[in-house]
Amino acid sequence: MFNTTMIWLIPASFIIALAWAPWFIGRLRQYKVGKQIRVDGPSSHAVKAGTPTMGGWIMVATTIGLTLLFLRDWKIALPLILSLLLFAVYGAVDDFANLRSQEGLGLRVRYKFLWHNAMALVIAAAMFFVSGTSAVAVPLLGQFEIGWWFIPLAMLTIFSTTSGVNEIDGLDGLAGGTTALAYAAFLVIAAINGQVQVAAFCAIVLGSILAFLWFNVHPARVFMGDTGSLALGAGLAAAALLTNWVLLLPVIGFVFVVELVSVIVQVAYFKATKGKRIFKMSPLHHHFELSGWPEVQIVQRFWIVAGLTAVIGIFLAVI
Numbered sequence: 524m525f526n527t528t529m530i531w532l533i534p535a536s537f538i539i540a541l542a543w544a545p546w547f548i549g550r551l552r553q554y555k556v557g558k559q560i561r562v563d564g565p566s567s568h569a570v571k572a573g574t575p576t577m578g579g580w581i582m583v584a585t586t587i588g589l590t591l592l593f594l595r596d597w598k599i600a601l602p603l604i605l606s607l608l609l610f611a612v613y614g615a616v617d618d619f620a621n622l623r624s625q626e627g628l629g630l631r632v633r634y635k636f637l638w639h640n641a642m643a644l645v646i647a648a649a650m651f652f653v654s655g656t657s658a659v660a661v662p663l664l665g666q667f668e669i670g671w672w673f674i675p676l677a678m679l680t681i682f683s684t685t686s687g688v689n690e691i692d693g694l695d696g697l698a699g700g701t702t703a704l705a706y707a708a709f710l711v712i713a714a715i716n717g718q719v720q721v722a723a724f725c726a727i728v729l730g731s732i733l734a735f736l737w738f739n740v741h742p743a744r745v746f747m748g749d750t751g752s753l754a755l756g757a758g759l760a761a762a763a764l765l766t767n768w769v770l771l772l773p774v775i776g777f778v779f780v781v782e783l784v785s786v787i788v789q790v791a792y793f794k795a796t797k798g799k800r801i802f803k804m805s806p807l808h809h810h811f812e813l814s815g816w817p818e819v820q821i822v823q824r825f826w827i828v829a830g831l832t833a834v835i836g837i838f839l840a841v842i
Contacts, residue, residue, distance in 0.1 A: 540585040782807055
């Protein structure tokens, strides 16, 4: 069950991130690291142009620093730190590309596909060879060793989770709130299973996300950018894999799955029908936005769904 360290890591991470975030946001503003809004995005987002981006470093730096201090088992800490750092660095490069683009676009999709899979392979190998993780837990049935098959499963998990979290990052507080709930779920699952190191990591990330949300809820003073969304997605995938409950990730992260599937379906249908669309715009949160839902209402309802699926995931892990 929970121990004192796990409990206090949440407020500790929150306070530390909250303390240095204003300074960092000020530097982003000083150096004009402001978001370029995509020309094909909702017109209502034009007012957000210039809002400081790359705020994901607030969460990434805080988490890595506290992970280095409090996680004693390097076999567990290594893949968790790698997942955050590798994808944060790539996300930062993508954010810089966005800043230089008049259309608000980042790196080309083919580069993302190549590099995301390469980084996922490194993290998967670290979990398999260093952490010794090679099992998958199935609700009601127990754990099963899958050997080398763990590596492609881990790669697929990391790639799809980073993509899903990246897609949901489009409204103030949306990605932060939904990922916080997902990390909270795996914090509980890891703690119940006695996986103290993974639980501690989830607690640290959770605290840093809550601090980031202080500045990111509507109207946002800073965006996490791909720096944050890719790192949070990779860290969440790594935590799920290390708990062995990776099969619950699509349940706990249901909102990420729906957002990613909405993009895939929209693109496929658009190409198949030569220009027709299923949704007014994808990802799905933009469809609701163009349907007249207020931004805050969309975010709150996504939070509600994410909270419900987090509870369902925990239930499936303990039955």
